[in-house]
Amino acid sequence: MAFVNLKEKEIQVKIVYYGPGRGGKTSNLEYIHRKFANRINTEMVTVKTHGDRTLFFDFLPFDIGVINNFNVKIQLYTVPGQIKYNATRKLVLRGVDGIVFVADAMVLRREKNILSLKNLQENLSEYEKSIFKIPLVMQYNKIDLKEQGIPLLPMATLERDLNSKLKKTSFASSAVLGTNVIETLKRIISLTVTSIKKDLK
Amino acid sequence: MSYTLGQEQLDSIEDILNQDLIDNGVRCVFLIDMAGNIIANLDNGEKQHDIYSLAALAAGNFGAVSAMAKIIGENEFSLLFHKGKKENIHFNKITTEFLLITIFGNDISLGFLRLKVSESVEQLKDILKPLLSS
Amino acid sequence: MVEPNDADNLTPELEGRLDDLFDEHNASLPDNGDRDGSKFYPLAELKNLILSIDWEITDEVLEKLLQQIQDLNMTYGHDKTVLSFLQILDALGGYIKKNRAKAHPKTFKTLNSVFASLDKVVLSKDMAETEKKKILSTEMNQYNELRIQIAQSKAEKKKNKLKSQEPEITAPESFFQTPNAAKGDFPNTEQGLVPSTEALAKAVEEIKQYIHAEIEALKTEIKSLL
Numbered sequence: 001m002a003f004v005n006l007k008e009k010e011i012q013v014k015i016v017y018y019g020p021g022r023g024g025k026t027s028n029l030e031y032i033h034r035k036f037a038n039r040i041n042t043e044m045v046t047v048k049t050h051g052d053r054t055l056f057f058d059f060l061p062f063d064i065g066v067i068n069n070f071n072v073k074i075q076l077y078t079v080p081g082q083i084k085y086n087a088t089r090k091l092v093l094r095g096v097d098g099i100v101f102v103a104d105a106m107v108l109r110r111e112k113n114i115l116s117l118k119n120l121q122e123n124l125s126e127y128e129k130s131i132f133k134i135p136l137v138m139q140y141n142k143i144d145l146k147e148q149g150i151p152l153l154p155m156a157t158l159e160r161d162l163n164s165k166l167k168k169t170s171f172a173s174s175a176v177l178g179t180n181v182i183e184t185l186k187r188i189i190s191l192t193v194t195s196i197k198k199d200l201k
Numbered sequence: 202m203s204y205t206l207g208q209e210q211l212d213s214i215e216d217i218l219n220q221d222l223i224d225n226g227v228r229c230v231f232l233i234d235m236a237g238n239i240i241a242n243l244d245n246g247e248k249q250h251d252i253y254s255l256a257a258l259a260a261g262n263f264g265a266v267s268a269m270a271k272i273i274g275e276n277e278f279s280l281l282f283h284k285g286k287k288e289n290i291h292f293n294k295i296t297t298e299f300l301l302i303t304i305f306g307n308d309i310s311l312g313f314l315r316l317k318v319s320e321s322v323e324q325l326k327d328i329l330k331p332l333l334s335s
Numbered sequence: 336m337v338e339p340n341d342a343d344n345l346t347p348e349l350e351g352r353l354d355d356l357f358d359e360h361n362a363s364l365p366d367n368g369d370r371d372g373s374k375f376y377p378l379a380e381l382k383n384l385i386l387s388i389d390w391e392i393t394d395e396v397l398e399k400l401l402q403q404i405q406d407l408n409m410t411y412g413h414d415k416t417v418l419s420f421l422q423i424l425d426a427l428g429g430y431i432k433k434n435r436a437k438a439h440p441k442t443f444k445t446l447n448s449v450f451a452s453l454d455k456v457v458l459s460k461d462m463a464e465t466e467k468k469k470i471l472s473t474e475m476n477q478y479n480e481l482r483i484q485i486a487q488s489k490a491e492k493k494k495n496k497l498k499s500q501e502p503e504i505t506a507p508e509s510f511f512q513t514p515n516a517a518k519g520d521f522p523n524t525e526q527g528l529v530p531s532t533e534a535l536a537k538a539v540e541e542i543k544q545y546i547h548a549e550i551e552a553l554k555t556e557i558k559s560l561l
Contacts, residue, residue: 002203003238007211011203012238045254047261056261059237061253075237075257091264095236097203199203225440280391310443312392316436 001095002196010071013192014095018120019102020112021053021081024141027175028102029060029076032185035178036062054080057092064189068197074189081116090123098135098192100184103162105142105172107151110161117162131166135191138163138170139184144177204332206240213328214241221321222303227314228288229304232295232325235260240299250304259302263292282311293318295325298333378454381407381424385450388431388443397432401425416467420453423478439485449474468553472546479542486535 003012017025026046033044040062047056058078063071077096079089101120103113121131140158153161155172163170169187173180206214214232218241222230229244231252237260242252263281270278281292291314293301301322305314384400404425411417427446431438452474456467 001234001236001238003234003236003240004203004205005211005240006205007208014236014238043251043254045257047258056265057257059254059257061257075253077257087268088265091261091268094260094264095234095238196203200205308444309440310389310447312388312390313436313438313440313443316392320436 002097012073013097014075015098016096017078017100020116023102023104024175025078025102026054026058028181029058031178031181033060093123098188100137100188102139102141105140105152107153135195136168137184137188138168140172141175143172144174210328217321217324218243221317226309227303227305231302233300234298263300295322400428416471419471423449445477445481
């Protein structure tokens with residue numbers, strides 16, 4: 001739920017990076033934080049396990065400046081991807097305004113991608129939100145692994161598996177290298193803020 | 202979906218929090234929604250915390266604890282409070298959508314703080330309830 | 336003749352029966368102070384209640400506290416020092432009960448401090464009477480300081496409000512009574528009077544005189560012992 005503060009002339013927006021475990025959600029945020037540290041100027045909060053896997057969530061807030069007289073504050077969250085953390089994923093999804101679905105392009109992870117997307121749909125519906133209506137961008141991550149000879153799913157397959165009904169904008173990305181990370185971010189912010197504005201009218 | 206609070210409402214909220222809590226020795230108080238957005242944030246000028254992170258974690262914490270309550274068959278817990286050596290933190294739900302978080306030192310007793318928070322919550326409900334019907 | 340078997344069965348049953356009979360939780364009589372002091376802790380219930388207040392202030396706990404103080408007044412009827420401590424606790428308890436969230440924040444610290452001192456005095460069997468009175472005196476000072484602060488903050492609040500819509504905060508009669516203090520002199524908020532600076536100064540002077548009188552009494556007592 002976006003919060004509009006008329007006193008401070010501010011809108012707070014929540015964007016969640018969702019997807020199967022080890023897919024690159026945290027890496028997306030880490031890249032954004034590293035690359036734009038001097039401009040963003042905020043700390044990233046991570047609640048991780050000893051094995052460096054997200055336990056609760058990662059959190060990165062930043063201002064994107066004034067748009068239409070309002071200061072827009074973005075709050076990026078990631079969810080833990082492992083199946084056992086579903087309760088936590090539900091918590092983090094509360095009040096979400098926009099979603100980046102980070103799919104893992106590795107062949108091995110095909111089924112996990114599909115299950116995770118289904119899981120997202122179910123969790124959203126518990127908040128009476130529709131995966132079809134909520135601002136959402138698809139990211140097919142780990143394209144850098146191709147060069148290492150690791151079998152990746154073709155884009156067409158990923159699109160068919162995950163995006164044939166949703167028909168959302170999609171990006172092939174590499175979170176560790178930064179390929180399309182910012183493009184994804186810009187797109188989701190744009191979609192989300194537009195959607196909120198529509199809501200307010 | 203989104204909600205809006207106007208200048209007057211936010212001023213009223215700040216007045217309530219100042220009079221009931223800050224003026225009674227509470228170090229820092231912030232009102233957030235369950236998504237982690239900060240609606241109001243006041244402190245006594247002594248220390249500045251990273252309230253954005255605190256808000257995100259507080260919402261997550263409260264949410265996690267509420268989920269645990271349901272698992273063990275409780276509707277909700279009546280007290281969520283963390284005691285530190287010098288600083289303590291107390292959470293209070295306001296309706297289903299908002300949280301009031303107070304940070305206070307050992308010079309205020311928890312019992313007294315809970316009384317003051319209850320008072321504030323009653324007043325804040327009047328301002329916040331209309332938002333939920335939208 | 337009692338067989339060994341019988342004895343085996345008898346002991347647990349007997350012990351169980353004795354436990355039930357002498358179960359302290361069900362005792363309705365106040366502690367009579369005749370028990371072996373080294374094992375029996377007379378302030379246990381009072382301590383529980385004071386600790387509870389730290390966590391949550393409810394009418395139930397406050398009622399129990401005031402009742403417990405009454406019970407202890409009977410137990411310690413012979414001990415003026417302890418009675419004085421209990422009197423302070425009673426006043427504080429009554430004040431909290433009446434004012435709840437409007438109570439002065441320092442009340443709770445004072446409550447805990449007075450109890451801690453009382454605890455010390457009761458548990459130290461070898462403490463000299465003078466030492467006990469000294470501790471009492473410290474607590475009395477703190478208590479009186481609190482009263483002054485309460486009176487001052489009420490005066491300030493009245494000044495700040497042009498039209499007071501709030502109901503008058505009242506304290507029980509006992510809260511504002513000091514032994515030997517003339518009733519009319521101490522600012523009594525129950526009558527809705529705003530304590531003036533002179534009245535406050537007079538009250539402070541009276542408290543000083545009281546403490547002085549107590550110390551003189553102590554000196555006399557010591558002399559009589561020598």
